Amino acid sequence: MDILLNWLANTPDFAVPYALAALGLIISERSGVLSLGAEGLMLVGALIGVGAQLAFGTTGISLFLAMLTAAVVALLFAMMVIVLRVNQVIAGLALVFFCQGFTSLMGTLLNWTNQALTGIGPLTFGSLTELPVIGRILFNQNIVVYLTIPIFILVALFLNRSTTGLRLRAVGENPQAADAAGLPVGWVRLGAILAGAALMGLAGAYLSVYSTKLWVAGMTGGRGWIAVGLVIFARWSPWRALLGAVLFGCIEALIPQLAAAGVKLPQYFVLMTPYAVTLAVMVWVAMAKSGIDAEPGALGEAYVREERR
């Protein structure tokens, strides 16, 4: 019973990075930009989160700086895909490896590696937290966990119920039509990339500042890639992505609980689980593909106004 409780209580902590990263990807991809750089941007957010926390000690500032830096790094990516019309897959891969190398280098040079953060803990709500069972699950999480839901609501409303959201979706579905309607395709995509990057940076910062409370090179361990897969099988809908993130959170949270329960599983096979599950879900979704294609019509294509032929 205790195991179950721990499992459920820890799930949000593991789910949040996936959720926020996926949401950032959705914003970017709905505007037609294939954003493979999630893994890299999460690392940037993670590094800066820890660095800022070590320097300033205030989580608010750390998270903000992490988001800002991720957006600045994404500017390079935006420049490449919007202005220079570089192939979006190449640009995304280059971004990831750039961030991996850069964060590793910076972490070592600035001596931020393996420095444990202190004084960060979950929020408590007095007597609510004391409640049996649900107290620990619902009323004893980190602030970012609580903020995730309103963030999702805001983004979902923005995408589907606002004029700017309409514009963003138009740019992603049919940039020719958007351009003819007078929308500045390049600027809209830039905005989407930056907003998405900020969320991915936040996801990474959560991971390092709240979850593990330290920085190690490469600590995201493929979560960015899993988020990319998540977005595909959530069919670019924020709520389905949240569901998927919770699923992954459940799986990851289960692993330490099984060990605690004394279940003997080969260590490295257990570590394979998130990746195997991602693969399995992608295959399952591909097999069950329905008629309506939710993929943004112009995903991955650069837009040039004077294209002939």
Place this chain on the structure above:
Amino acid sequence: MPELAPAMSPTPQDTILEINAPEPAVVERAKPPFVPLASRRFTVEIRQQMSWPWQALILGIAILAGLAISAAILIAAGVSAKDLLNEFIVQTFFDKQNFLAVLFQAAPMIMIGLAASIAFRARFWNLGLEGQMIWGAIAATAVSFYEVGPEATRLPLMFIAAFATGLLWALGPALLKLKLEVNEIISTLMLNYLASNFLLHLVYGSWKDTKDNFPHSPEFRAFERLPEFLPGISSAILLAVVVAFIVWWFVDISRAGLYLRFVNNNPRMADAVGVPVRRMTLSAVLISGALAGVAGFVVAAGQEGRLTQSFYIGYGFSGILIAFLARNNPLAASVVAILIAALFITGRSLQVFYQIPFSMVQLIQAIIVVCVASSDFFIRHRLRPVAAKGG
């Protein structure tokens, strides 16, 4: 409530009044914002006009720019500029010891570069090169570990095992893409993580060397290692040259090479015209996996002499970089691979002498990719001024 529809019967007077907005402010507009101006200036695409010499020049400038930026970062990180030039550039090529090391490193690099470029030619983003390499090395090690076959055939058997397992590890994603349209970027990457974890499982587990209890397999026996065919030069490089020739034949001389070109350029059209697209794609991906497996064999039986836990790190992106710079051309890829091998050797020196983490190599590679990818813009597009203001 503002007028949504124009008054449907405007008199000529009305229309003149409505459109005669204040002249100067409207006509002599302020400079249009950056993006529309940019998208107006450029005409698009397919410019055969850019001849090879010009393309090579732009490519060269981009690479130099990338290296310059990397050098700047290194200097900022504490490496002295003089050292950088002397030791790491001059020494790497002109010092015999270093040169041999570069050549040694080049063998698996060439194979990985070829593996990447052949898959890319079929429009398949094979990001699973590291996983295929890992399995190649595991298979070769298995042959050694379980002492399969007599001494004389051991090495060739290791080679075949590596070839086959690399190929098989690429089969899954290939079929998933062809039959179910599963995105190969994610599927190959996920398989990488599965492979690397399995490797750890082996070297920390049943295959751990009991002699020193380190996470690596027992050493290969002498006849299980790639021999030298000239003093100081491993036969690995010979193998790489042979493989390069075979790939060049496949891509430039054989009929399949033409098919592959059509698949690369427009798969739909290729199918319509009778090219066996699926067969070609599958073949290309399987060859890619096999080559990566062989690269794993070369590292295990050539450089390391055993199965280690992180031998594959950095090869994945290196392969992509090589294929990208060489534009998927096998001979160019071989040359670029040698340069990347030099980069690896330099990286190790930096690690030893300046404590700069090996991921600096990855950073330099990424910077070069960014510079080259950006320079492509000037090869594909042309800048042209628009009509002068006021006509």
Place this chain on the structure above:
Amino acid sequence: MPVALQLTGIRKTFDGFVALDNASFSAQWGEVHALLGENGAGKSSLMNIAAGLYAPEAGQMLVDDNLVRLSGPSAAARYHIGMVHQHFKLVRPFTVAENILLGNPLSREDGGFRSKLKRMEEAIRTLAGELGFEIDPGKRTATLSVAEQQRCEILKVLLAGAKILILDEPTAVLTDQESERLLSTVQQLARRGSAVVLVTHKMADVKTYADRVTVMRGGKTIQTVDPKQTPAAELVRLTVGEAIAQPKRAAGTPGEVRLAVRELKSASGARVVLSGVNLDVRAGEIYGLAGVGGNGQGELAAAIMGLPGVLDGTMQLEGLGDLKAASTAARREMQIATIPADRYGLALSGGLSVAENFGIGQVHAGRYGSFWKLSRSKMESEAKEAVKAFDVQGVRSIRQKAALLSGGNAQKLVISREFSKSPRLVLAHSPSRGLDVRASAEVHTRLLAARDAGAAVLLISEDLDEVMSLADRIGVMVRGRIVAEFPQPADRQAIGQAMVDHA
């Protein structure tokens, strides 16, 4: 009458190709002004400049006598210029109202999204009513018919405040009846004071509905005349430059049935596309399939070509069995020649050389070497001969990229490849789309020659003129089946009626 829109001295090039050379145009308020010219004359490019999508290298533009420089489509909209393009610019998953709201000034006002959408829907219903047609603003544009989508486009520009309305080849995708409705509607708009520019290559539309016509040829403006005073022959001369001999259509001598299609059905998701096609094409005849696009022609062509798609029914090729089982390569061996509508998507690989595009037709048969070695020299020399024989212009080097060829020459290259082995069956889908009169005539000559050599030719085209001039028998395709067949000489009215009756 004051001038609504005026363009003078316009020059525009695309990567070396001169599209507009000192072109000029002027339209007055309250008139329907046709811009007439064949494909490639520069009419669309000129109007794209007027609509702010392209920027000219030289020249001036005046709107209502004010000098103007457009930075983009929204600037054009501010000057009350609206263009309805040949390829609709609609976001398919959006509703009609959402599409129209997208570029409309209303979207820039303060206020809730929902309320703006409601107001937009209201305005749409009102305007549509005034113009005399029905439209449901809540429907997704992907579910609308082509004519309805076009009306959506027109409403879009009118609601954005357009008083200068430019229509680019509006009747290309409509039946005769729908065209009539559309053109009388725009005539109505002109009578109420707007300026309407009608870009077209159809002489008949010009004569019936235009007040003035400006003829363009080769990027230059030739002359502006009154179509009601000018004889048709004179208009043709201005458009084309000189008389083009139309190939004499001698009747074919049909033999046995070469292709027998029975109950061919296919579906795309839940949508039934081909609902049981039955037709016979005989050797030595041209069977012309008429009908506006969207009725399954593309899917029928795809089925015969061998492109992926779920199929039921049979396509028997005389003596060789059902085509359904044959791969695209096998069909090539059966001497089936195809000229697809999508030239650069299906027929040619733009990034590969002319020689390669030619040679790929027979590479599998082993003509240019074996699996081990491709014989490039043989391929190139045969390609050179074919280029000469089929009069493909613009080939400076046989190794140049195929994308550099102009539309007409690209099509001739395709034909040179497809006809290199006397074909048994020819599928020609919109073969002269985008070609000028001269190139079209050349293509038609080739098709007739193939027919006379004994091939069975299936011609699918939305251009009724083309079908009527070439075909020995004409079939009408509506909603995925053949609804009527007419022998030649066929009654154009009857054909048009057949298209409408079953719509």
